[in-house]
Amino acid sequence: MSSKPESIPLPAVRRLSLYLRQLEALARRGDGTVSSKELGLALGLSDAQVRKDLAYFGQFGHAGIGYRVDEVIRHVRHILGTDKTWPAALVGLGRLGQALAAYGGFVEKGFQLVAVFDADVKKADRPVAGLRDVRIQAMGALAKTIADRQILLGIITVPAAHAQSVADLLVDAGVRGILNFAPIALTVPKTVALSSVDLAVQLEQLSFQVNSMRDAALRSSGEADT
Amino acid sequence: MSSKPESIPLPAVRRLSLYLRQLEALARRGDGTVSSKELGLALGLSDAQVRKDLAYFGQFGHAGIGYRVDEVIRHVRHILGTDKTWPAALVGLGRLGQALAAYGGFVEKGFQLVAVFDADVKKADRPVAGLRDVRIQAMGALAKTIADRQILLGIITVPAAHAQSVADLLVDAGVRGILNFAPIALTVPKTVALSSVDLAVQLEQLSFQVNSMRDAALRSSGEADT
DNA sequence: GCGTGTGAAACAGTTCACAGCA
């Protein structure tokens, strides 16, 4: 049922997440169908872009009608893999790690935190706010727990200096994907998926934009429309 | 001193942040110069890419020598605007908001949290862990505080349902940029910079990658090198 | 008529390859 093996532009995959979210909002609002034009308008994309993107993943539009909201939601969830449950482990229970452990969004996307680890042995065996039946484990337990519980994903929220060694541990223990929050470029084998949330980069993008807008404003005065 | 107004590829701006981080690591290690080849190797980019990217922002390389680490760091920080201090406000003190308020990375990039707001009036006037001299304010105080304290950046960590109205408040109050953590596509005027950290998207990208790697592995068995 | 799916054209970004300077 999954059509093309490769050849899908990476930007299209990222946009797929945005389409899903918008479609879910439409479904909550009770809309049955949506056109590529409406969908694009809500997300700041052209209608052609929306159609081309969705067509990469299969033909789930209906000529003259548009896209049936819940039909597409179902397909997209399947394509993204969020219709399954992924057992995941979180490493590093600092402030960010604790906030993430209690974050509802993981569950919503099928990520189930079944184990958490921290290097601080004093934290060992403590429960974790927001997680039922999970206690903090020492790093020494990582390999065995990952293997025993068949954990497929690792979430890294340790300081940058330790992130690569934690990633290596996770990879050796057998995870198939890593979500990295440490501000450093990790190296993992090509067989392991890697996705990063890089706060420092986002902060810098923002200040760059503000900076260049100020510069632009100095050059030309008036500007309007769109 | 700032060369080209526009025409710099957006991906190049994002990579600039990565260069900066790597250069900072080199500086800590005491390296005085670095070639585009070394820099690229550490970040998984080609040497040509590195040279072209840095050249977009000015000519700070030295033929035969490479790039002088602290010279480039200084330039890049100036370009990104992280050599200044940006007064910022955070809205929404849930778990994520609290974790971010205590996050050291903001200060490091010149973001100074001088005010925090929350819709829950019971939280009003409480101090915030990790922030000196800052107390939680009610939403009603937002407009006046932003204006009085000349706050330029807003950080949104409220639930998705409230994010757009908070963004509108911030924009009306006069912020020049918004960092959004709520999982929703915000609409802001073109004169306001917007940068988003979207956890749901990252989770989905990760599960998509793991999914497609599994698919790919099923198709072909062996594969090696690089 | 409305709205999708899709080749073809246009555009953007990356890689190549080399001239030129220290």
Next chain:
DNA sequence: TGCTGTGAACTGTTTCACACGC
């Protein structure tokens, strides 16, 4: 010789425009 900066070639992505189905 070592290494940058950059036009030219190439690759990837987006936009355009239209044939076809409801």
